[in-house]
Ligand code: FAD
């Protein structure tokens with residue numbers, strides 16, 4: 183085995199000052215022999231090309247130097263791996279589809295990567311109650327296809343659905359495009375199976391809607407970003423598949439119109455709304471420039487904002503009539519400057535491609551500084567404008583997101599990463615957010631990027647309790663170290 187590797191992740195976020203925890207062991211040949219003893223040899227991966235891919239995140243921004251990727255096939259494998267790693271004090275990073283956007287899913291140094299992709303079995307679907315039980319490595323899109331065939335839908339949907347895993351979704355408490363309708367995973371997860379750092383299995387895989395027997399521990403693991411244990415099985419509610427879906431792509435002149443449109447939509451469309459997404463001109467420009475086969479369905483006039491509204495119900499005529507009447511009303515009120523309702527499924531997915539294509543467009547455009555903020559809706563776009571004024575022509579500042587949930591994705595696109603630009607962005611973006619009592623992570627998590635920024639959104643006392651919980655579940659700190667909480671809290 184090679185010696186202790188160098189610190190490889192690039193310092194894109196100011197203030198990350200993480201040194202390798204010296205209490206962690208380094209991998210040796212006996213460790214490899216042990217893993218080959220408990221797993222199929224092909225699931226103990228040391229191949230350089232595969233390690234390169236597993237060490238780097240989706241944005242290619244964070245890069246570790248792990249020399250081992252393990253692919254457990256079931257919960258027992260995970261338990262044996264963790265028990266061994268804990269006894270040897272080998273740090274690990276749980277990994278799902280590796281689509282995370284905050285550097286949480288890749289090693290910082292030489293942590294052993296435990297990827298759940300070989301654990302992709304569906305255990306059962308209760309068709310009376312719409313309750314799905316599956317292994318954590320199931321890909322979200324596959325789960326959705328499976329339950330759709332049976333008349334249900336997954337309660338979450340995101341642009342990364344083709345790669346992200348349900349275990350990763352739970353670990354990040356992913357929000358996504360249908361949050362406005364179905365709420366957070368805290369509302370939809372009924373049970374979990376989790377393996378703790380020392381190999382103990384916590385069987386919380388119940389499917390009850392009501393259960394008040396003591397502390398509901400599963401909630402601690404929803405959004406724990408791999409720092410408390412590995413999620414191996416999930417039981418979740420799948421709502422009935424709506425038989426009708428209508429989608430409108432609209433243009434608004436200013437942000438005030440977007441806000442008023444949201445308020446009107448809530449009043450007029452009520453329970454039928456399943457998505458309310460907004461994109462500024464610059465985001466749409468980015469997708470159109472960098473994504474093949476995507477085009478703006480509205481004339482190329484420079485509208486400042488675009489809004490995508492989706493309604494889903496069990497009655498096609500009602501659904502469509504309601505949406506059309508709403509649009510007419512919104513146009514009469516001057517809230518919408520132009521708009522189009524999808525005439526068929528192809529057009530509907532082409533509207534969605536515009537919205538879902540923005541992250542990839544940004545990635546292709548160059549370097550991107552990504553912020554995922556929860557803000558009071560009245561001031562949600564003000565930070566985009568202030569940032570634009572602050573950065574002048576050194577960067578492109580774009581704003582889009584889940585307006586219906588008060589979630590702004592503020593992205594700053596440049597040709598290359600530059601510390602000078604970063605120092606203009608941070609801590610300004612975090613201070614601004616804290617000032618309006620927003621959250622510095624609405625849905626992506628803290629990961630490595632914001633581990634030492636948690637204080638902008640949580641009080642010192644709250645962080646202290648979180649630290650105690652982490653120490654209780656993982657006394658040696660081997661689970662996804664350096665992530666979510668400031669590393670200094672775990673140094674002697
Ligand atoms: P990974 O990226 O592999 O891991 C994410 C975190 O979870 C890491 O900390 C990892 O250690 C931990 N983890 C993974 N699996 C487990 C497990 N089984 N047990 C314990 N810990 C685990 N996010 C949103 O919230 N909303 C969106 O709309 C959204 N859209 C996206 C669109 C694109 C194009 C991309 C690239 C990403 C998007 N994301 C979004 C971010 C990301 O897809 C989600 O955070 C997703 O839930 C991560 O799942 P994953 O399987 O890829 O997890």
Ligand code: MLT
Pocket residue numbers: 341358537538540541554583584591
């Ligand atoms: C989205 O809503 O598109 C995702 O959260 C990804 C991103 O913020 O870029």
Ligand code: ZN
Pocket residue numbers: 358583584591625
């Ligand atoms: Zn999002």
